[in-house]
Amino acid sequence: MRESKPTILLIGGDKLKQFRKQSYTLYNNYGPTENTVVTTSFKVEQMEDNIPIGKPISNTKIYILNASDQLQPVGVVGELCIAGEGLARGYWNREELTAEKFVQNPFEPSERMYRTGDLARWLPNGNIEYIGRVDHQVKIRGFRIELGEVEAQLLKAKG
Structure with a gap:
């Protein structure tokens, strides 16, 4: 007789909007490419x-900050920032963008921190809830799109 093993499904890349109990265990993962893809993880058990999006994985630190780089209390929305072992060095041949997004960690000056541009808040149980973006960037099929760039191209075509 063949032994059945539990099946686990790891998802990420977009906001999980629905859940229905299945025969597998589902984990909702969050993480930008700038931090080796998975930064937080949450075992989904109900809709x-x-x-x-869960709690930070090992060797990862999450900060949710206001516009003055102050830590936000539980329940208050701020920008999700990441520090830790999985953080990239920056963007290839994009020094200006690297300097903007990969900043000195105000809580551990010997470390860098990545400013994701994502809005989130801590929940009382220690999990994180994804809210949206601080800018007008959207994701379509996994690609980051700046709506301002789309608008600029449409205005060029109109003339």
Whole structure:
């Protein structure tokens, strides 16, 4: 007789909007490429209005900051920032963007921190809830698109 093993499905790359109990265990992962793809993880067990993205994985630190780089308390929305072992060195041949997004960690000056541009908040149980973006960037099929760039191209074509 063949032994059945539990099946686990890891998902990420976009906001999880629905959940239905299945025969497999589902983990909702969050993480930008700038931090080796998975930064937080959440075992989904029921449908929620806004399915959390979970808690930081090992060797990862998450900060949720206001516009003055102050830590936000539980329940208050701010920019999700990442520090830790998985952080990239920066963007290839994009020094200006690297300097803007990969900044000195104000809480551990010997470390760098990545400013994701994502809005989130801590939940009372220690999980993180993804809210949206601080800018007008959207993701379409995994590609980051700046709506301002689309608008500029449409205005060029109109003339």
